Amino acid sequence: MGNPISRELFLERARFRFGNQYDYAEIIYKSYKTPVRIRCTTHPVKQISITPEKHLQTTGGCKYCLREMRIASLERELNRASPASRALVKLLDQPLIQQLDQPPIQQPEPQPAPIFHKEK
């Protein structure tokens, strides 16, 4: 009864699957389905809140690692593709904010009203 997977078993499975990719020092293990806080050792900027179950079923929960994996697999797929497709991958790798950071459309300067010289 109780937890089908204990803290020790979870850590054992997690380390077997991910090696030293994740830091489990700060976890408070309650159950297999209660979120714990882990940290990606490659991207330690943000703690990841994930259930032990999800952690073992997915790539671990680090969105940065997931993104790198997706880009890597996309690049593998496009390995035999045209250079144009590779350029697209590079484009996808750009932060979204840069793509949106286009200069505003220039409005034409209002022309000053023509000055008519008064005849003397």
Ligand SMILES: [Zn+2]
């Ligand atoms: Zn990561």
